[in-house]
Amino acid sequence: MNGAHDLGGMHGFGPVGPEADEPVFHAEWERRAFALTLAMGFTGQWNLDKSRHAREAMPPGDYLATTYYEHWLFGLDALLAERGLLEGAPAKLRRLDAGNLEKALKTGGPTERETNAAPAFAPGDRVRALNIHPVGHTRLPRYCRGRIGTVERLWGAHVYPDSHAATGDQDPRHLYSVRFSARELWGPSASAADTIMIDLWEPYLEPA
Protein backbone atom coordinates (compact mmCIF):
# COMPACT_ATOMS: atom_id res chain seq x y z
CA MET A 1 0.00 0.00 0.00
CA ASN A 2 1.13 3.54 -0.68
CA GLY A 3 1.33 4.42 3.01
CA ALA A 4 3.31 6.89 5.08
CA HIS A 5 5.77 4.09 5.93
CA ASP A 6 7.18 4.13 2.39
CA LEU A 7 9.46 7.06 3.10
CA GLY A 8 12.37 6.75 0.65
CA GLY A 9 13.02 10.06 -1.11
CA MET A 10 10.63 12.28 0.84
CA HIS A 11 11.69 15.82 1.70
CA GLY A 12 11.04 18.08 4.65
CA PHE A 13 11.75 15.94 7.71
CA GLY A 14 14.82 17.90 8.76
CA PRO A 15 18.11 16.59 10.12
CA VAL A 16 18.67 12.98 11.20
CA GLY A 17 19.42 14.01 14.77
CA PRO A 18 21.28 11.17 16.51
CA GLU A 19 21.06 11.19 20.31
CA ALA A 20 24.31 10.90 22.28
CA ASP A 21 24.50 7.85 24.60
CA GLU A 22 21.04 6.83 23.56
CA PRO A 23 19.31 4.26 25.78
CA VAL A 24 17.76 1.17 24.16
CA PHE A 25 14.32 2.20 25.45
CA HIS A 26 13.15 5.68 26.38
CA ALA A 27 10.26 4.75 28.67
CA GLU A 28 8.91 1.73 30.50
CA TRP A 29 5.95 1.50 28.11
CA GLU A 30 8.39 1.10 25.20
CA ARG A 31 9.98 -1.92 26.92
CA ARG A 32 6.58 -3.46 27.47
CA ALA A 33 5.27 -2.66 23.97
CA PHE A 34 8.37 -4.23 22.46
CA ALA A 35 8.19 -7.41 24.52
CA LEU A 36 4.41 -7.77 24.16
CA THR A 37 4.75 -7.55 20.38
CA LEU A 38 7.46 -10.22 20.29
CA ALA A 39 5.63 -12.47 22.73
CA MET A 40 2.33 -12.21 20.84
CA GLY A 41 4.14 -12.76 17.54
CA PHE A 42 5.30 -16.11 18.93
CA THR A 43 1.70 -17.30 19.31
CA GLY A 44 1.57 -17.79 15.54
CA GLN A 45 -1.74 -15.94 15.23
CA TRP A 46 -0.13 -13.78 12.54
CA ASN A 47 3.21 -13.61 10.74
CA LEU A 48 5.87 -10.90 10.46
CA ASP A 49 4.59 -9.60 7.12
CA LYS A 50 1.08 -9.38 8.48
CA SER A 51 2.33 -7.42 11.48
CA ARG A 52 4.27 -5.04 9.24
CA HIS A 53 1.13 -4.50 7.20
CA ALA A 54 -0.88 -3.79 10.35
CA ARG A 55 1.55 -0.97 11.25
CA GLU A 56 1.57 0.39 7.70
CA ALA A 57 -2.21 0.61 7.78
CA MET A 58 -2.00 3.40 10.37
CA PRO A 59 -3.49 6.54 8.76
CA PRO A 60 -0.61 8.55 7.24
CA GLY A 61 -1.11 11.63 9.42
CA ASP A 62 -1.05 9.52 12.56
CA TYR A 63 1.93 7.47 11.40
CA LEU A 64 4.06 10.56 10.92
CA ALA A 65 2.89 12.19 14.16
CA THR A 66 3.66 9.24 16.45
CA THR A 67 6.76 7.40 17.59
CA TYR A 68 8.04 4.01 16.55
CA TYR A 69 6.62 1.92 19.37
CA GLU A 70 3.28 3.66 18.99
CA HIS A 71 3.24 2.15 15.48
CA TRP A 72 3.89 -1.24 17.05
CA LEU A 73 1.06 -0.75 19.53
CA PHE A 74 -1.32 0.30 16.77
CA GLY A 75 -0.41 -2.86 14.86
CA LEU A 76 -0.74 -5.10 17.90
CA ASP A 77 -4.16 -3.69 18.80
CA ALA A 78 -5.35 -4.18 15.22
CA LEU A 79 -4.12 -7.78 15.02
CA LEU A 80 -5.61 -8.71 18.41
CA ALA A 81 -8.94 -7.26 17.30
CA GLU A 82 -8.83 -8.96 13.91
CA ARG A 83 -8.19 -12.36 15.54
CA GLY A 84 -10.86 -11.70 18.17
CA LEU A 85 -8.37 -12.62 20.88
CA LEU A 86 -9.72 -10.21 23.46
CA GLU A 87 -13.35 -11.31 23.09
CA GLY A 88 -15.09 -14.26 24.71
CA ALA A 89 -13.23 -17.14 26.31
CA PRO A 90 -9.43 -17.00 26.03
CA ALA A 91 -8.02 -19.00 23.13
CA LYS A 92 -5.42 -21.72 23.71
CA LEU A 93 -2.32 -20.30 22.10
CA ARG A 94 1.29 -21.35 21.74
CA ARG A 95 3.09 -19.32 24.41
CA LEU A 96 6.61 -17.98 24.70
CA ASP A 97 7.95 -19.06 28.09
CA ALA A 98 11.13 -19.87 29.95
CA GLY A 99 11.28 -23.28 28.30
CA ASN A 100 11.22 -22.20 24.66
CA LEU A 101 12.42 -18.61 24.72
CA GLU A 102 16.18 -19.09 24.29
CA LYS A 103 15.73 -21.43 21.35
CA ALA A 104 13.17 -19.13 19.73
CA LEU A 105 15.49 -16.13 19.97
CA LYS A 106 18.55 -18.03 18.77
CA THR A 107 16.74 -19.61 15.83
CA GLY A 108 14.65 -16.71 14.64
CA GLY A 109 12.56 -17.19 11.52
CA PRO A 110 14.59 -17.91 8.39
CA THR A 111 12.66 -17.04 5.21
CA GLU A 112 14.65 -18.89 2.56
CA ARG A 113 12.72 -21.80 1.04
CA GLU A 114 13.26 -24.54 -1.50
CA THR A 115 11.60 -24.07 -4.85
CA ASN A 116 11.49 -26.02 -8.08
CA ALA A 117 11.02 -22.89 -10.15
CA ALA A 118 14.04 -21.71 -12.14
CA PRO A 119 14.99 -18.07 -11.53
CA ALA A 120 13.84 -15.79 -14.36
CA PHE A 121 16.87 -13.51 -14.02
CA ALA A 122 20.61 -13.91 -13.62
CA PRO A 123 23.35 -11.56 -12.41
CA GLY A 124 23.99 -8.88 -15.02
CA ASP A 125 20.43 -8.88 -16.38
CA ARG A 126 18.74 -5.51 -16.80
CA VAL A 127 15.38 -5.40 -15.06
CA ARG A 128 12.65 -2.84 -14.54
CA ALA A 129 10.80 -2.61 -11.24
CA LEU A 130 7.13 -2.74 -12.14
CA ASN A 131 5.02 0.37 -11.91
CA ILE A 132 2.38 -1.19 -9.70
CA HIS A 133 0.53 0.09 -6.66
CA PRO A 134 -0.78 -2.86 -4.65
CA VAL A 135 -3.33 -1.89 -2.00
CA GLY A 136 -2.07 -4.67 0.28
CA HIS A 137 1.36 -5.23 1.81
CA THR A 138 4.34 -5.02 -0.50
CA ARG A 139 8.09 -4.54 -0.10
CA LEU A 140 8.50 -2.81 -3.45
CA PRO A 141 9.35 0.78 -2.48
CA ARG A 142 7.64 3.51 -4.48
CA TYR A 143 10.89 5.27 -5.30
CA CYS A 144 12.12 2.45 -7.56
CA ARG A 145 8.88 1.64 -9.39
CA GLY A 146 9.29 1.97 -13.16
CA ARG A 147 13.08 2.32 -12.80
CA ILE A 148 15.71 0.15 -14.46
CA GLY A 149 18.43 -1.63 -12.54
CA THR A 150 20.84 -4.55 -12.87
CA VAL A 151 20.59 -7.86 -11.07
CA GLU A 152 23.62 -8.15 -8.82
CA ARG A 153 22.90 -11.45 -7.04
CA LEU A 154 20.24 -14.04 -6.42
CA TRP A 155 19.51 -14.62 -2.71
CA GLY A 156 17.47 -17.79 -3.31
CA ALA A 157 13.72 -18.16 -2.95
CA HIS A 158 12.24 -16.40 0.06
CA VAL A 159 8.78 -16.15 1.60
CA TYR A 160 6.94 -13.61 -0.56
CA PRO A 161 5.66 -10.83 1.71
CA ASP A 162 2.77 -9.76 -0.52
CA SER A 163 1.18 -13.24 -0.33
CA HIS A 164 2.29 -13.94 3.22
CA ALA A 165 0.60 -10.81 4.58
CA ALA A 166 -2.56 -11.24 2.53
CA THR A 167 -3.31 -14.95 3.02
CA GLY A 168 -0.61 -16.47 5.22
CA ASP A 169 0.63 -18.46 2.20
CA GLN A 170 4.44 -18.41 2.14
CA ASP A 171 4.46 -18.55 -1.68
CA PRO A 172 8.30 -18.52 -1.97
CA ARG A 173 9.67 -16.49 -4.88
CA HIS A 174 13.17 -15.76 -6.05
CA LEU A 175 14.72 -12.74 -4.38
CA TYR A 176 17.35 -10.58 -6.07
CA SER A 177 19.77 -7.87 -5.06
CA VAL A 178 19.18 -5.21 -7.72
CA ARG A 179 21.58 -2.33 -8.29
CA PHE A 180 20.16 1.05 -9.35
CA SER A 181 22.27 4.05 -10.18
CA ALA A 182 21.42 7.07 -8.05
CA ARG A 183 20.81 9.04 -11.26
CA GLU A 184 18.31 6.48 -12.56
CA LEU A 185 16.30 6.90 -9.37
CA TRP A 186 16.77 10.60 -8.62
CA GLY A 187 17.85 12.31 -11.82
CA PRO A 188 20.81 14.46 -12.76
CA SER A 189 21.29 16.12 -9.37
CA ALA A 190 22.36 12.80 -7.83
CA SER A 191 26.02 11.79 -7.74
CA ALA A 192 27.12 9.86 -10.83
CA ALA A 193 29.18 7.58 -8.56
CA ASP A 194 26.44 6.45 -6.21
CA THR A 195 24.22 3.38 -6.26
CA ILE A 196 21.26 2.03 -4.33
CA MET A 197 20.93 -1.72 -3.79
CA ILE A 198 17.38 -2.96 -3.27
CA ASP A 199 16.25 -6.52 -2.49
CA LEU A 200 13.36 -7.26 -4.84
CA TRP A 201 11.27 -10.38 -5.40
CA GLU A 202 10.80 -11.75 -8.89
CA PRO A 203 7.12 -10.71 -9.19
CA TYR A 204 8.23 -7.07 -8.77
CA LEU A 205 10.47 -7.25 -11.86
CA GLU A 206 10.30 -7.48 -15.65
CA PRO A 207 13.08 -7.71 -18.24
CA ALA A 208 14.33 -4.31 -19.45
Next chain:
Amino acid sequence: MHDHGPDALELRVQALESLLVERGYVDPEAMDRLIETYEHEVGPHNGAQVVARAWTDPDYRARLLADGSAAIAELGFTGRQGEHMVVVENTADVHNLVVCTLCSCYPWPVLGLPPVWYKAPPYRARAVIEPRAVLGEFGMEVGEDVEVRVWDSTAEIRYLVLPERPAGTEGLSAEVLAGLVTRDAMIGTAKAAAP
Protein backbone atom coordinates in the same frame (compact mmCIF):
# COMPACT_ATOMS: atom_id res chain seq x y z
CA MET B 1 -5.37 9.12 17.39
CA HIS B 2 -6.07 9.47 21.04
CA ASP B 3 -4.19 8.95 24.28
CA HIS B 4 -1.17 11.05 23.41
CA GLY B 5 1.59 11.61 25.88
CA PRO B 6 3.78 9.35 27.97
CA ASP B 7 1.39 8.90 30.89
CA ALA B 8 -1.44 7.84 28.63
CA LEU B 9 0.87 5.41 26.87
CA GLU B 10 2.10 3.92 30.15
CA LEU B 11 -1.50 3.31 31.21
CA ARG B 12 -2.54 1.96 27.84
CA VAL B 13 0.33 -0.54 27.70
CA GLN B 14 -0.13 -1.61 31.33
CA ALA B 15 -3.78 -2.31 30.63
CA LEU B 16 -2.97 -4.30 27.51
CA GLU B 17 -0.26 -6.32 29.26
CA SER B 18 -2.55 -7.13 32.18
CA LEU B 19 -5.22 -8.34 29.80
CA LEU B 20 -2.84 -10.50 27.75
CA VAL B 21 -1.30 -12.03 30.88
CA GLU B 22 -4.74 -12.64 32.41
CA ARG B 23 -5.89 -14.42 29.26
CA GLY B 24 -2.81 -16.62 29.40
CA TYR B 25 -1.29 -15.44 26.11
CA VAL B 26 1.81 -13.84 27.58
CA ASP B 27 4.17 -15.12 30.27
CA PRO B 28 5.45 -12.27 32.50
CA GLU B 29 8.79 -14.05 32.96
CA ALA B 30 9.22 -14.26 29.20
CA MET B 31 8.49 -10.52 29.00
CA ASP B 32 11.26 -9.77 31.49
CA ARG B 33 13.68 -12.09 29.70
CA LEU B 34 12.96 -10.48 26.30
CA ILE B 35 13.61 -7.01 27.70
CA GLU B 36 16.76 -8.13 29.51
CA THR B 37 18.09 -9.77 26.34
CA TYR B 38 17.63 -6.80 24.06
CA GLU B 39 18.34 -4.06 26.58
CA HIS B 40 21.49 -5.53 28.13
CA GLU B 41 22.83 -8.58 26.32
CA VAL B 42 22.59 -8.11 22.56
CA GLY B 43 24.24 -4.99 21.16
CA PRO B 44 26.93 -3.51 18.92
CA HIS B 45 29.66 -5.09 21.08
CA ASN B 46 28.73 -8.32 19.27
CA GLY B 47 29.22 -6.82 15.82
CA ALA B 48 32.46 -5.19 16.97
CA GLN B 49 33.86 -8.64 17.75
CA VAL B 50 32.96 -9.79 14.23
CA VAL B 51 34.70 -6.80 12.67
CA ALA B 52 37.82 -7.06 14.85
CA ARG B 53 38.13 -10.75 14.03
CA ALA B 54 37.84 -9.96 10.31
CA TRP B 55 40.57 -7.32 10.62
CA THR B 56 42.97 -9.72 12.33
CA ASP B 57 42.16 -13.05 10.65
CA PRO B 58 42.26 -13.04 6.82
CA ASP B 59 40.66 -16.48 6.58
CA TYR B 60 37.78 -15.35 8.79
CA ARG B 61 37.38 -12.19 6.72
CA ALA B 62 37.12 -14.29 3.56
CA ARG B 63 34.48 -16.55 5.16
CA LEU B 64 32.60 -13.53 6.50
CA LEU B 65 32.36 -11.88 3.10
CA ALA B 66 31.45 -15.17 1.39
CA ASP B 67 28.77 -16.28 3.88
CA GLY B 68 27.97 -13.71 6.54
CA SER B 69 25.40 -15.84 8.40
CA ALA B 70 27.76 -18.81 8.83
CA ALA B 71 30.80 -16.75 9.79
CA ILE B 72 28.85 -14.67 12.32
CA ALA B 73 27.31 -17.85 13.75
CA GLU B 74 30.87 -19.08 14.42
CA LEU B 75 31.01 -16.38 17.11
CA GLY B 76 27.61 -17.41 18.45
CA PHE B 77 25.56 -14.50 17.15
CA THR B 78 22.43 -15.93 15.54
CA GLY B 79 18.70 -15.58 15.63
CA ARG B 80 15.87 -13.22 15.11
CA GLN B 81 16.50 -10.44 12.55
CA GLY B 82 19.89 -11.96 11.72
CA GLU B 83 18.81 -15.10 9.91
CA HIS B 84 20.25 -14.02 6.57
CA MET B 85 23.35 -11.92 7.16
CA VAL B 86 25.35 -10.23 4.42
CA VAL B 87 28.55 -8.33 5.24
CA VAL B 88 29.52 -5.49 2.90
CA GLU B 89 33.07 -4.20 2.97
CA ASN B 90 34.15 -0.58 2.83
CA THR B 91 37.19 0.02 0.63
CA ALA B 92 39.04 2.97 -0.83
CA ASP B 93 36.50 2.91 -3.70
CA VAL B 94 33.20 2.04 -2.01
CA HIS B 95 31.47 3.34 1.10
CA ASN B 96 28.47 1.27 2.20
CA LEU B 97 25.46 2.67 4.06
CA VAL B 98 22.52 0.61 5.38
CA VAL B 99 18.91 1.79 5.70
CA CYS B 100 15.40 0.38 5.81
CA THR B 101 13.17 2.89 4.05
CA LEU B 102 9.99 0.84 4.66
CA CYS B 103 10.30 0.11 8.39
CA SER B 104 13.27 -0.55 10.66
CA CYS B 105 15.05 -3.71 9.46
CA TYR B 106 18.36 -4.02 11.30
CA PRO B 107 20.69 -6.92 12.21
CA TRP B 108 19.65 -7.49 15.83
CA PRO B 109 22.08 -10.31 16.79
CA VAL B 110 25.13 -8.19 15.94
CA LEU B 111 23.88 -4.63 16.59
CA GLY B 112 20.98 -5.00 19.02
CA LEU B 113 17.87 -2.88 18.52
CA PRO B 114 18.21 0.13 16.22
CA PRO B 115 18.56 3.68 17.56
CA VAL B 116 15.60 6.03 17.18
CA TRP B 117 17.19 7.98 14.32
CA TYR B 118 17.53 4.80 12.24
CA LYS B 119 13.79 4.16 12.57
CA ALA B 120 12.62 7.76 12.19
CA PRO B 121 11.49 9.48 8.98
CA PRO B 122 14.49 11.78 8.34
CA TYR B 123 17.02 8.95 7.94
CA ARG B 124 14.63 6.58 6.16
CA ALA B 125 13.60 9.32 3.71
CA ARG B 126 17.00 10.82 3.04
CA ALA B 127 19.54 7.97 3.11
CA VAL B 128 18.51 6.89 -0.39
CA ILE B 129 18.06 10.29 -2.06
CA GLU B 130 20.86 12.30 -0.44
CA PRO B 131 23.20 9.88 1.30
CA ARG B 132 26.13 12.29 1.12
CA ALA B 133 24.18 15.00 2.94
CA VAL B 134 23.21 12.47 5.61
CA LEU B 135 26.82 11.33 5.96
CA GLY B 136 27.85 14.98 6.23
CA GLU B 137 25.55 15.40 9.23
CA PHE B 138 27.42 12.52 10.86
CA GLY B 139 30.68 14.34 10.11
CA MET B 140 31.70 12.15 7.20
CA GLU B 141 33.00 13.48 3.90
CA VAL B 142 33.13 10.94 1.09
CA GLY B 143 35.15 11.86 -1.99
CA GLU B 144 33.30 12.36 -5.30
CA ASP B 145 35.31 9.52 -6.81
CA VAL B 146 34.16 7.11 -4.10
CA GLU B 147 30.90 5.24 -4.68
CA VAL B 148 28.38 5.60 -1.89
CA ARG B 149 26.48 2.30 -2.02
CA VAL B 150 23.21 2.40 -0.11
CA TRP B 151 21.58 -0.89 0.91
CA ASP B 152 17.82 -0.63 1.38
CA SER B 153 16.83 -3.58 3.59
CA THR B 154 13.54 -4.34 1.85
CA ALA B 155 13.66 -8.14 2.41
CA GLU B 156 14.90 -10.38 5.24
CA ILE B 157 18.55 -9.99 4.24
CA ARG B 158 20.31 -8.04 6.99
CA TYR B 159 23.42 -6.01 6.24
CA LEU B 160 26.47 -5.33 8.37
CA VAL B 161 29.13 -2.92 7.15
CA LEU B 162 32.74 -4.05 7.56
CA PRO B 163 34.50 -0.71 8.09
CA GLU B 164 38.06 -0.06 6.99
CA ARG B 165 40.64 -0.78 9.65
CA PRO B 166 42.01 2.56 10.90
CA ALA B 167 45.62 3.45 10.14
CA GLY B 168 48.06 3.09 13.01
CA THR B 169 46.41 0.02 14.48
CA GLU B 170 48.99 -2.53 13.35
CA GLY B 171 49.80 -4.95 16.11
CA LEU B 172 46.73 -4.18 18.21
CA SER B 173 44.84 -7.20 19.52
CA ALA B 174 41.37 -8.09 18.32
CA GLU B 175 40.07 -7.18 21.76
CA VAL B 176 41.52 -3.67 21.60
CA LEU B 177 40.42 -3.25 17.98
CA ALA B 178 36.84 -4.17 18.88
CA GLY B 179 36.79 -1.09 21.08
CA LEU B 180 37.29 1.09 17.99
CA VAL B 181 34.28 -0.35 16.16
CA THR B 182 31.19 1.72 16.83
CA ARG B 183 27.59 0.94 16.02
CA ASP B 184 27.56 3.75 13.46
CA ALA B 185 30.65 2.35 11.72
CA MET B 186 28.74 -0.89 11.18
CA ILE B 187 25.69 0.97 9.78
CA GLY B 188 27.95 3.08 7.59
CA THR B 189 27.33 6.51 9.10
CA ALA B 190 30.84 6.65 10.58
CA LYS B 191 34.33 5.30 10.13
CA ALA B 192 35.93 3.10 12.76
CA ALA B 193 37.46 5.28 15.48
CA ALA B 194 41.15 6.13 15.53
CA PRO B 195 43.03 4.52 18.43
